[in-house]
Amino acid sequence: QVQLVESGGGLVQAGGSLRLSCAVSGLTFSYYAMGWFRQTPEKAREFVASISWRGLNTYYEDSVKGRFTVSRDNAKNTVYLQMDRVTPEDTAVYFCAAQHFGSGSLHAGSYTYWGQGTQVTVSS
DSSP states (O other): OOEEEEEOOEEEETTOOEEEEEEEESSOGGGEEEEEEEEETTEEEEEEEEEOTTSOOEEEOGGGTTTEEEEEETTTTEEEEEEOSOOGGGOEEEEEEEEETOOOOSOGGGOOEEOOOEEEEEEO
16 A cells, blocks of 8 residues: 655744655556645645656745755655744644656645554744
């Protein structure tokens, strides 16, 4: 069965850094674009970043551009989200998702498989 398992979340001070990982199994990872989304109790799930299945293209939500970096390691079947200069507004549950032969859509509905999420809390 397909599994996406996020890790690396936790509590970090504003201005600090965190690296999220998403380990994928049960599918041919290199054939999938990977996305990161986040959700809070007050907001619907929103796009954060994505990387195309070949890793040639990356996309970012405007508020994280220049602070977050998405990358993938096909040898490890893992996608990463490096989060730098975090702010309290980045506090959310972060989810990774997989899109078959995708370009890295900004739309959650384009993704077939999802992880369970990892909590990121940024203190001020």
